[in-house]
Amino acid sequence: MFERIDTVCLTVSNVERSSIWYQELGFQVAFRGGSYQVFTIGNGGVPLTIEEGSISSNENSTYPIFFTKDIKSTYLKLKEIGVEVTELQDDGGNTFFDFYDIDNNKLQVCFW
Template sequence: MSFIERIDTVCIKVRNIEESSLWYQEKLGFKVVYQGLSYRVLSIGDSSVPLTIEQDNDKTSTSNQTYPIFFTKNIKETYQSLKEKGVSCGEIQIDGVNNFFDFYDADGNKLQVCFWE
């Protein structure tokens, strides 16, 4: 039996905690459930795993970075909604039963959304 019980949160480093917090709320509809001095914990729909954004003033590169993959029931509608909100999005990819696309937050952090049945 593992001593690790679950994933508690996924953390993304950002340059400006206030601007990033607003971006995630306005563009993705996430809700702030806890505020620390240099971080915010955001709830994501019905998920039990929140997203934590944390201020990092020394952030210089987003390459080779872990990224969250969000799930949606309607990939095309989600894609269109993000594009209409001015979010930078890659094209929808189809890999067998998995449909997904990358998109980027205000700090250039890669995020991904997927749909599968």
Template sequence: MLGFTVAFSGNGYRILRVGNSEVPLTIEEGEASSLTNRAYPIFFTKDLDIVYKKLRDHGVKAGEIQKDGVNTFFDFYDLDHNKLQVCFWE
């Protein structure tokens, strides 16, 4: 749904490629809880509205777009209910 490609899969985890970037995203299998899900990845984009619409159009659970005075951002959740975030700032 998010457009990542799998670079490696095995031993209870997957390494995903994010676009054409050299930066990997590693997802591990296991129990999710509020104690283990305090840290979450934040993705930067220059086109927040486009990314928001694309995720929602693909059925991804996403919160409302928010502004904190510096950043514009929204939270979204993977199929295991892990929180991720997309942000934009100038």
């Protein structure tokens, strides 16, 4: 029935402001809808969609996980540009950390 994940969608308070933030991280706008935008990320097959709406909690319960080949460099670069990040964690086979966008949406980066 299902063939793949099509996108991961996050609700943001201001789609234009958030779009700029994501583009500064290297995301590319693939499509602009009325109150949403779809981004491609590197060579990945799953895009990220941001949709303008009401932000009702401090942290969303659904979040995307991005893969990187150099997690330490990615971590340091996000910290350098002022992005809120958690500490690097290692669960024995996977190194990861969380980071937050300007609407406090949780995102995660991993290397395994």
